[in-house]
Structure formats: C-alpha cells, structure tokens
Amino acid sequence: MSERNADVVVLGAGIVGVSTAYAARQRGMSVVLIDRREPGSETSYGNAGIISSGSVSPLNNPSLWKSLPKYLGNRHAALRWNPLWAVRNAGWVARFLANSATSRFEPRATALHGLIGASARLHREWIVKAGVGHRLRETGWLRAWRSDAVASAKQEQAMLADYGIASELLDRQAISALEPDIVPVYKVGLLHTETASVDSPGAVVKAYARMLEGAGGEVRRAEIKAITPDGNRWRVVLASGEISARHVVVALGPWSADILRPLGYRVPLAFERGYHREFKPNPARSLRRPVYDIDGGFIMTPMEQGIRVTSGVELTDRDAPSSFAQLDQVVPLARGVAEFGDAVGEAWRGSRPTLPDSLPMIGPAPRHAGLWLAFGNQHIGFTTGPATGAAIAAMISGAPSSYDVAPFAPGRYI
Ligand SMILES: Cc1cc2nc3c(=O)[nH]c(=O)nc-3n(C[C@H](O)[C@H](O)[C@H](O)COP(=O)(O)OP(=O)(O)OC[C@H]3O[C@@H](n4cnc5c(N)ncnc54)[C@H](O)[C@@H]3O)c2cc1C
Structure with a gap:
C-alpha cells in the first residue's frame, strides 16, 4: 500500500530535480521531490x-584532438x-x-545554445522570485591565458559570435x-559579458526548493x-x-543510471570528477568575477565563504x-594570481554526469510510459538545470517546450 499519491514524483533535489519539481508545480501538478540529503547538497x-551563456562548445569539440x-x-x-x-x-x-568530429560540432552547439538561453532566462x-537575487552577479566570466593566445581567444570569440553571444577581447x-x-599574469583574456555567476550555488538551489514548497510542492528527505511500474502508475x-x-522523473545526476538498470536501461553515463577548495578572502584584494585560468586548468570564483578554486576533470x-593531485597542482598557481588566506573547511569532490555526446537526456524513457529522464548535464548543469526541468514539465503536460528538445531525446542511447 502506498502512503501517498502524487501526479509527479521527482527523484533527486539537485538543480535539475528542484527545477523540474517547481516547473511541474507551476503547471498545477501535485509534486513530491525526494532526496536523501537537503536540496542542493551534492554536485x-x-x-x-x-x-554560462557561452558554454555552447562541449568539451569533446574538434580542438580536443589537438x-x-x-x-x-x-x-x-x-x-x-x-x-x-x-x-x-x-x-x-x-x-x-x-x-569531437567537426561534423558533430554544429548540431550539438545549436542544441546547447537553445537549452542554455532558455535556462539563463529562467535563472x-x-x-529574484526565490528572494535570493542578491546572490546573482552580472559581472561576466573571464577566460584568461598566460600564453600569447590571441589567436585562440579570437577563434573562441568568432565561434560565440556565430551564436549571437557577445564577448570582449582583452589585453593585459x-x-x-x-x-x-x-597579479597581471594573463596576457590575453576573453570576457563572456552575458554570463552571470552566483556566490553560493547550493544556497540558490535551496532557495528554489523553498519556492517550490511555498507553491504547494512537497520536499521529502x-x-x-x-x-x-504499477499498472499505469509508478511505485x-x-x-x-x-x-x-x-x-516519475529521474534527476539523480551522477546516480541516475543506477536506478534505471533494473528496468533494463543501460545508460552510458560517465563521471567527469572535479574538486574544489575554498580559501579565506583578503577583503583588501578582491576578485570580482569567476576567472578561468586556461593554461593552469582551474577556475577561481568569489563565493560567500571565500575564494573557491575548482579543478579540471578526473x-x-x-x-x-x-x-x-590536481588541486595540489593548481592551488599554488591560483595563489600566484589572487591573494587569499588559509583554507576554509575540507576539499570537496563531485562528479559531472556526462553522456558520450555531452548532451543531457531530457525526455521520456523509450519503453516505459510515465517515466522521464533529466540528467547528464555535464559541466553546465547549474546553468542548464532550470530549462531541463521546464522542458520535462512541459512534456508531461503535453505542452511545447520553449527550445528544441529533440537532440536531447533519451532514445538516442537507450
Ligand atoms: C568542479 C565542478 C565545477 C562545476 N562548475 C559549474 C559551473 O560553474 N556552472 C555550471 O553550470 N555547472 C557546473 N558544474 C556542473 C554542475 O554542478 C552539474 O552538472 C549539476 O550540479 C548537476 O546537477 P544534478 O541536479 O543533475 O545533480 P546533483 O546536484 O548531483 O543532484 C542529484 C541528487 O540526487 C540525490 N540522490 C542520488 N541518489 C539518491 C538516492 N538513492 N536516494 C535519494 N537521493 C539520491 C543526491 O543526493 C543529489 O542531491 C560543475 C561541476 C563540478 C564537479
């Protein structure tokens, strides 16, 4: 006997699950969102x-070969x-x-551009609606090279321009x-001017979950x-x-494939693991925006608790x-650029959930009615969570999505 009935149960309260649950509730459905931890506690x-408005080029793009x-x-x-x-x-x-073949670039970049644009608007x-507008900074994202990489920066700028995304080329x-x-260690920079950032992604997800509860959704731990499957319903x-x-919506991020295996789905999901460590800021020498040190292979972001240094892919x-090893390699490099104090708390590890084409799965499971998949958002899941969820909610209601969801159909792999 089930203890509760709902129109929609969303599994996983990361940015994708919280967004899906909120978007479904906005469409009038009764919603239960479930996670073993508090919303926004993992990846x-x-x-x-x-x-990131400009992350239309997946990691496996044609330059990967080089x-x-x-x-x-x-x-x-x-x-x-x-x-x-x-x-x-x-x-x-x-x-x-x-x-990463050249022929595979344009279709995927176009797909991601639609998803990212819709998601940035929702964020x-x-x-603001969730009462945490003060966490949003419209200061862009600086991608910076220590080497004389003007040609690379110009190439990236031209690619962004192809998608109507603005950027500014900068010298030292x-x-x-x-x-x-x-410290002026960077010779070349490209400022993604339409990109924003937040000072605590976990707090933003928690605020979206509270907004869901305020709208009548249930969040359960x-x-x-x-x-x-249970007749035409799910248990x-x-x-x-x-x-x-x-x-039922599977939005379990890097854990999504596990729950689908007993249903006969073998999802080719891999994990691009990454780490962060935060450091006490020096109030006299601040960082205004996230900075990606491309030659060093790390990002520094000013966060609520201090400077967060994130590592590359493992x-x-x-x-x-x-x-x-990667954090140990990059922290001294970061210290050579920004001035910050001792570490705050422990180092953190997470897993970017990635499918072979670097596109998430957004849509119905091919062989089970009422089962929806929303995961695989790789390096840009915080950005793309809202529109991933909004599209799932639209599909459940039989409404059109605000962007082209066909490239994200789960049936391409399972
Ligand atoms: C180092 C690093 C830096 C990144 N930087 C950025 C960035 O700047 N911008 C950006 O857009 N993206 C970034 N990303 C990617 C982004 O963080 C992820 O794509 C995104 O958070 C994935 O969200 P999710 O909701 O799919 O997964 P998660 O946030 O992991 O949520 C899944 C949830 O499922 C729950 N769960 C799993 N199994 C169970 C179970 N059996 N029972 C109950 N609950 C369960 C977990 O507790 C978890 O809360 C970065 C990732 C990393 C690792």
Missing part, C-alpha cells in the same frame, strides 16, 4: 557557480584519467572522442582594469531504493514507505577514492 553545491597529446602523460591539471578505468570504459571513451527570473592592461587586485520505493505516482569511477 549542485560544489560547482563554480557560473551561469590537445590530446598534452593529456596522455597524465600530468596536466586540466585532465587526469585512470588507465584501468579507460580500458574498462573503452567504448564510452571511443564514443566520446568520435563526437534570472527565479532567483584591460584585464588589470577589470580585475585590479589580481528519504533514500530512494527503486522504482517499479517509488523509499527506505521508509512508498509513493504512488502517475509520472576521469575515473564515480566512487573511487579522492586524489587531490
């Missing part, structure tokens, strides 16, 4: 907080990989690399004018054990109790023990 907590030799030695801070993992996941690696609306002096308190089995729902099993 959606530890990211760099960038709402960069591969520098990653093969497994010493670069931007990308580390576990050779045993690579052998065991050779199929995923091959598919990921195949997607700007919801963050212009970078100093923008960030007067950092429970371990999700399984989902099973969501929790560690304590069950819920019956007409629709390709290995989701639950393998942490390796702080």
Whole structure:
C-alpha cells in the first residue's frame, strides 16, 4: 500500500530535480521531490557557480584532438584519467572522442545554445522570485591565458559570435582594469559579458526548493531504493514507505543510471570528477568575477565563504577514492594570481554526469510510459538545470517546450 499519491514524483533535489519539481508545480501538478540529503547538497553545491551563456562548445569539440597529446602523460591539471578505468570504459571513451568530429560540432552547439538561453532566462527570473537575487552577479566570466593566445581567444570569440553571444577581447592592461587586485599574469583574456555567476550555488538551489514548497510542492528527505511500474502508475520505493505516482522523473545526476538498470536501461553515463577548495578572502584584494585560468586548468570564483578554486576533470569511477593531485597542482598557481588566506573547511569532490555526446537526456524513457529522464548535464548543469526541468514539465503536460528538445531525446542511447 502506498502512503501517498502524487501526479509527479521527482527523484533527486539537485538543480535539475528542484527545477523540474517547481516547473511541474507551476503547471498545477501535485509534486513530491525526494532526496536523501537537503536540496542542493551534492554536485549542485560544489560547482563554480557560473551561469554560462557561452558554454555552447562541449568539451569533446574538434580542438580536443589537438590537445590530446598534452593529456596522455597524465600530468596536466586540466585532465587526469585512470588507465584501468579507460580500458574498462573503452567504448564510452571511443564514443566520446568520435563526437569531437567537426561534423558533430554544429548540431550539438545549436542544441546547447537553445537549452542554455532558455535556462539563463529562467535563472534570472527565479532567483529574484526565490528572494535570493542578491546572490546573482552580472559581472561576466573571464577566460584568461598566460600564453600569447590571441589567436585562440579570437577563434573562441568568432565561434560565440556565430551564436549571437557577445564577448570582449582583452589585453593585459584591460584585464588589470577589470580585475585590479589580481597579479597581471594573463596576457590575453576573453570576457563572456552575458554570463552571470552566483556566490553560493547550493544556497540558490535551496532557495528554489523553498519556492517550490511555498507553491504547494512537497520536499521529502528519504533514500530512494527503486522504482517499479504499477499498472499505469509508478511505485517509488523509499527506505521508509512508498509513493504512488502517475509520472516519475529521474534527476539523480551522477546516480541516475543506477536506478534505471533494473528496468533494463543501460545508460552510458560517465563521471567527469572535479574538486574544489575554498580559501579565506583578503577583503583588501578582491576578485570580482569567476576567472578561468586556461593554461593552469582551474577556475577561481568569489563565493560567500571565500575564494573557491575548482579543478579540471578526473576521469575515473564515480566512487573511487579522492586524489587531490590536481588541486595540489593548481592551488599554488591560483595563489600566484589572487591573494587569499588559509583554507576554509575540507576539499570537496563531485562528479559531472556526462553522456558520450555531452548532451543531457531530457525526455521520456523509450519503453516505459510515465517515466522521464533529466540528467547528464555535464559541466553546465547549474546553468542548464532550470530549462531541463521546464522542458520535462512541459512534456508531461503535453505542452511545447520553449527550445528544441529533440537532440536531447533519451532514445538516442537507450
Ligand atoms: C568542479 C565542478 C565545477 C562545476 N562548475 C559549474 C559551473 O560553474 N556552472 C555550471 O553550470 N555547472 C557546473 N558544474 C556542473 C554542475 O554542478 C552539474 O552538472 C549539476 O550540479 C548537476 O546537477 P544534478 O541536479 O543533475 O545533480 P546533483 O546536484 O548531483 O543532484 C542529484 C541528487 O540526487 C540525490 N540522490 C542520488 N541518489 C539518491 C538516492 N538513492 N536516494 C535519494 N537521493 C539520491 C543526491 O543526493 C543529489 O542531491 C560543475 C561541476 C563540478 C564537479
């Protein structure tokens, strides 16, 4: 016997799940959102907080081939990989690399552009509605090179312009004018002017969850054990109790594939793990916006608690023990740019959930009515969570989505 009935149960209260639940509630459905932790406590907590209008180019883009030799030695801070993992996941690696073909760039960038644009609009609306508008900074995102990379910066600027995304090319002096308190180590910069950032992504997700509760949605803390079809409904089995729902949305981020396996779906989801560490800021020497040190392979973001330094990608099993080698490599580099004090708290680790084409799954499960998939948002899930959720809510209601969801159809892999 189920203890509760709902139109929609959303599994996972990261940015994707919270957004889905809120968007479904806005459409008048009864909604229960479930997570074993508080909303926004996992991947959606530890990211760099960038709402990136310009991230239309996935990591596996045509320039990846050129960069591969520098990653093969497994010493670069931007990308580390576990050779045993690579052998065991050779199929995923091959598919990921195949997607970096030139012919695969434009369709994926166009798809991401639609998703990102819709999502950035929702973030700007919801963050104010949720009462945390003060966390949003419209100061852009600075991508900076230590090397004389004018050609690379211009190439990126031209690609952004193809999608109508504005940016400004900066020299050393212009970078100093923008960030007067950092050491002038960067020769070239590209400011993504339409990009915003927040000073606590976890707090923003929590505020969206409170907004959901205020609108009549239920947020429940429970371990999700399984989902099973039950006539034309679903049974969501929790560690304590069950819920019956007409629709179930899987928004479990890097844990999404696990719950789908018993239903016969083998999802090719890999984990681009990443780390962060935060440091006490020096109030006299502040950072105004997130800065991506491209040659160093790290991002520094000013956060509520201090300067958050995030590392590049580590390709290995989701639950393998942490390796702080990348953080250890980049923190001294970051200290050479921005002045900050001692570490605040422990180092954090998370997993960017990534499918071989770097596009999320947004849509119905191919063989089960009422089962919806919303995960795989890779490096830009904080940005793309709202419109991922809004599209799922629209599809459940039989309404059109505000952007083209066809490229994100789960049926392309399962
Ligand atoms: C270092 C780093 C930096 C990043 N920087 C950015 C950035 O600047 N901008 C950006 O847009 N994106 C960024 N990202 C990516 C972004 O953080 C993720 O894509 C996004 O947070 C994924 O959200 P999600 O809701 O899918 O997953 P999650 O936030 O992980 O949510 C999944 C939820 O499912 C819950 N769950 C799992 N299993 C169970 C279970 N059995 N029972 C109950 N609950 C369960 C978890 O507790 C969790 O809360 C970054 C990622 C990393 C790692």
